[in-house]
Amino acid sequence: MVGQNIMRNLIVHTPSKPGNLGKVTTVIGAHGGDIGDIKTLKVGTLTTIRDITCTVEDATVLDTIVKSINALGNGIEVRAISDDVLKAHEGGKIHMTSRMDLHSIEDLRRVYTPGVASVCEEIQRSPEKASYYTSIGNTVAIVTDGTAILGLGNIGPVAGMPVMEGKAVLFDQLAGISGVPILLDTSDPDEVVETVKHISQGYGGILLEDIGSPHCFEIEERLKEDLSIPVMHDDQHGTAVVTLAATLSACRYAGVDIKDAVVGQIGLGAAGLAICRMLMAYGVSEVYGTDPQESAVMRLRQYGGNVLNSIEEVMAHCDIVIATTGVKGLIDPSLVREGQIILALSNPYPEISPEDAIAAGAAYAADGRLVNNILGFPGIFRGALNANAKDITYPMLVAAAEALVECTRHGDLVPPPLDHNVHKIVAKAVERIALKEIVHEG
Numbered sequence: 001m002v003g004q005n006i007m008r009n010l011i012v013h014t015p016s017k018p019g020n021l022g023k024v025t026t027v028i029g030a031h032g033g034d035i036g037d038i039k040t041l042k043v044g045t046l047t048t049i050r051d052i053t054c055t056v057e058d059a060t061v062l063d064t065i066v067k068s069i070n071a072l073g074n075g076i077e078v079r080a081i082s083d084d085v086l087k088a089h090e091g092g093k094i095h096m097t098s099r100m101d102l103h104s105i106e107d108l109r110r111v112y113t114p115g116v117a118s119v120c121e122e123i124q125r126s127p128e129k130a131s132y133y134t135s136i137g138n139t140v141a142i143v144t145d146g147t148a149i150l151g152l153g154n155i156g157p158v159a160g161m162p163v164m165e166g167k168a169v170l171f172d173q174l175a176g177i178s179g180v181p182i183l184l185d186t187s188d189p190d191e192v193v194e195t196v197k198h199i200s201q202g203y204g205g206i207l208l209e210d211i212g213s214p215h216c217f218e219i220e221e222r223l224k225e226d227l228s229i230p231v232m233h234d235d236q237h238g239t240a241v242v243t244l245a246a247t248l249s250a251c252r253y254a255g256v257d258i259k260d261a262v263v264g265q266i267g268l269g270a271a272g273l274a275i276c277r278m279l280m281a282y283g284v285s286e287v288y289g290t291d292p293q294e295s296a297v298m299r300l301r302q303y304g305g306n307v308l309n310s311i312e313e314v315m316a317h318c319d320i321v322i323a324t325t326g327v328k329g330l331i332d333p334s335l336v337r338e339g340q341i342i343l344a345l346s347n348p349y350p351e352i353s354p355e356d357a358i359a360a361g362a363a364y365a366a367d368g369r370l371v372n373n374i375l376g377f378p379g380i381f382r383g384a385l386n387a388n389a390k391d392i393t394y395p396m397l398v399a400a401a402e403a404l405v406e407c408t409r410h411g412d413l414v415p416p417p418l419d420h421n422v423h424k425i426v427a428k429a430v431e432r433i434a435l436k437e438i439v440h441e442g
């Protein structure tokens, strides 16, 4: 089964007797529902009310589950279904807040005019002090043109805003960075580059997000060239870092030197090409890729990768298979070979679910919820900003990947994304390399 697609909260009433919750959860599981949190809202003398988070394949499955719970009878009933994901987005997920209190006229004069004028003049005299007296050095612009929002495709920047707000939440909570979404109504590389350059002085770094290929490549290259603040296209390099970490872990368990691994990449867009480039730069000698777009295949060749003509060939030839196509259920379980490692990374729906890949014989399998650039970009930018780095370089990315491997528990491919310590360790590793590079250049 590929992709658990919709998450709903079932408000379930049962008589307050042992065994009833078990009956309800059994019904949910039997119909393929994935149970998340179970909150007990009320334990009454007669009735217990619970809020059960349930993720299902589609609305039909949800309907079947509700009908089956209600069919249990004896007072067991789904009284309401709520969409907590939608509810959580009401009003948006982010809000810029003040770091200073405003209680008195004294505060007002310090925060705002007339006091603020002297700080402006100080920065005018010594522009480098802006990073000390403003939030610029701790703020990253999250720039999108909306052309490759997850695997949903070109849905436009406004429809992609919930993803950008999500990235801002992650920046804030995992790395203490202010992320500011910037929605562009152009995909023309000249216009994107010019626009980002014009706004860049207000930011300590630029995270390019969900900008489709091939225009993402030129945009990132030109911005990296023209700006002296860190610029990174997350879908390329954030993803490549985490995928390298997962591949290193997998090779360790398999007792294979990563340099000898035979890796196949399905989908050679932003994420796929960057993954191939990262693996090749790290020393993997056999990297194969496939993509229906001739231009994508040509790019892989230019970077020294090998091309295969179909998914079937990749699955037959490679020990580690990575997919970033945005196409749900693309990999048929019958193609999976015994002992293969399958990373089907498309969001929100993978090319094959980890459960199906394992059932078909894979030794390790993961999807984009687990192997996700959430493990990369917060720490990478934290480290770069701490070091006052002018760029994000390949050695910084490798340091991030190796730090992730260090944090990975035995048997896992990557560490848990919400472990704050992991992001601190990644940031430290990146900062260390960035400082070394600065000393070297200086």
Ligand SMILES: NC(=O)C1=CN([C@@H]2O[C@H](COP(=O)(O)OP(=O)(O)OC[C@H]3O[C@@H](n4cnc5c(N)ncnc54)[C@H](O)[C@@H]3O)[C@@H](O)[C@H]2O)C=CC1
Residues within 6 Å of the ligand: 148, 149, 150, 151, 152, 210, 211, 212, 213, 234, 235, 236, 239, 266, 267, 268, 269, 270, 271, 272, 290, 291, 292, 293, 296, 311, 323, 324, 325, 326, 327, 330, 345, 346, 347, 348, 367, 368, 369, 371, 372, 373, 374
């Ligand atoms: N887990 C993670 O951290 C990340 C996951 N992704 C996921 O990867 C997917 C692709 O994202 P991007 O690379 O940014 O998009 P993209 O649009 O740049 O690339 C997609 C590529 O897949 C190719 N493709 C489509 N159908 C194919 C097929 N049947 N066989 C082989 N190739 C095929 C396209 O031709 C294109 O080159 C999305 O679903 C996204 O959510 C992207 C970044 C991070």
Ligand SMILES: CC(=O)C(=O)O
Residues within 6 Å of the ligand: 149, 150, 151, 210, 234, 235, 346, 347, 368, 372, 373, 374
């Ligand atoms: C995780 C991410 O950046 C994506 O799926 O596009």
Ligand SMILES: [Mg+2]
Residues within 6 Å of the ligand: 150, 209, 210, 234, 235
């Ligand atoms: Mg993305």
